[in-house]
Amino acid sequence: MNKRQITITSLTLFAVALTALMGVGVVNAAGNPNPFNRLFVPPKERDTALKNDKIHDPSVPGLKLLQQPKEAFAPLPGSIGGNYINWVQALNKGLIKPHFDHLDASKEALSMDLVIVMEVKGSMPNVAFPHKEHTVWLECTNCHDSIFKPLKGANPMSMAEIMLGQKCGVCHGSVAFPVTECRRCHTESKKTAKK
Amino acid sequence: MSSRSPRFGVLHQSNITMFFFSLALSFMLLAGGLFGSEARAEYGDIVLNNYSDKNGIRPVIFPHWFHRMRYACKSCHSDIGFPFKAGGSKVNMLNIISGEYCGACHNGQIAWSVENCDLCHSALPNTPTQVHNSVLRAPK
Numbered sequence: 001m002n003k004r005q006i007t008i009t010s011l012t013l014f015a016v017a018l019t020a021l022m023g024v025g026v027v028n029a030a031g032n033p034n035p036f037n038r039l040f041v042p043p044k045e046r047d048t049a050l051k052n053d054k055i056h057d058p059s060v061p062g063l064k065l066l067q068q069p070k071e072a073f074a075p076l077p078g079s080i081g082g083n084y085i086n087w088v089q090a091l092n093k094g095l096i097k098p099h100f101d102h103l104d105a106s107k108e109a110l111s112m113d114l115v116i117v118m119e120v121k122g123s124m125p126n127v128a129f130p131h132k133e134h135t136v137w138l139e140c141t142n143c144h145d146s147i148f149k150p151l152k153g154a155n156p157m158s159m160a161e162i163m164l165g166q167k168c169g170v171c172h173g174s175v176a177f178p179v180t181e182c183r184r185c186h187t188e189s190k191k192t193a194k195k
Numbered sequence: 196m197s198s199r200s201p202r203f204g205v206l207h208q209s210n211i212t213m214f215f216f217s218l219a220l221s222f223m224l225l226a227g228g229l230f231g232s233e234a235r236a237e238y239g240d241i242v243l244n245n246y247s248d249k250n251g252i253r254p255v256i257f258p259h260w261f262h263r264m265r266y267a268c269k270s271c272h273s274d275i276g277f278p279f280k281a282g283g284s285k286v287n288m289l290n291i292i293s294g295e296y297c298g299a300c301h302n303g304q305i306a307w308s309v310e311n312c313d314l315c316h317s318a319l320p321n322t323p324t325q326v327h328n329s330v331l332r333a334p335k
Contacts, residue, residue, distance in 0.1 A: 046235055047235060048237065053235050053237070053240075054234035054235060054236065054319070055236040055256060056236070056256060056317050056318060057317055060253070060316075062312075062314040062317060065314060066258075066317075069237050069258075069260060081238075085260075096264045096265075098263060098266050098267045099265065099266050099267065100269060102270045102275065102300055109269075137269065138267070138269050138273075141273060142269060142273055142279075173329060173330035173331070174239060174326040174329040174330070174331065175239040175326070178238070178328075
């Protein structure tokens, strides 16, 4: 390479890099300062590939063997938070068939159909806790007596407590649907309850 | 004219690769700006780093979503004895190999066995023990 070639090469590189940097600035700052989801990537635009999720190390060769969430979730019914999957519906529709026992695939859950209505002090509707949806995943001893006393009214709790990982928050907010899905628990109108 | 043409010839031939390389670079920069740096792992993904970093191996990622499609919560949280707390069990390679915790299934019979190190030990080094996207923040 002679002097002129080197100059042209470096100038081209510099110009393109400058354009790129300006592009980044334009997109981030001037594009739209008030996007709808300012701090969140909307679910549809989320790139869930394991190599891009920022907790997996993309240099790990084994990543290619692991199932991608997008592929696994494709046939399942959607939801508004968490994994954006309605796991209860997925189970009820038979789209997933989780084994209840890791050694015996034929063993089935002993589900119990009992709804506990909990009165709520604030303006939200009362909470109807369905044992049925919980007992297909869990057995009694998972919650009783270590998390909840098996007695109606014996388990006072607050949303603050739940968000700190106590009571319902042991699962809801970490694995089961998060507390942003208010109306999945707060379902019972107070007017009907007070009769 | 005759003095100009070689200059353009040079520009065209030697810089075309460089041009496309820089173009690719600028797209990468643009993509980096568009999709910030926050983690986008699945809700409920668990990072276990009680011992990994200290022992020079990548921390473990346990994908809750993958396992809950195949097993009810009860089978791991009752039968196998995992507490409802990230990093709350004393799981290590020794008890996995002797069939406890992950080793109850990851034994080469129900699921792939322990020689596939990097299928579990796949997190970026220094990722703290946490439930990803939990309302409870990861300890600093």
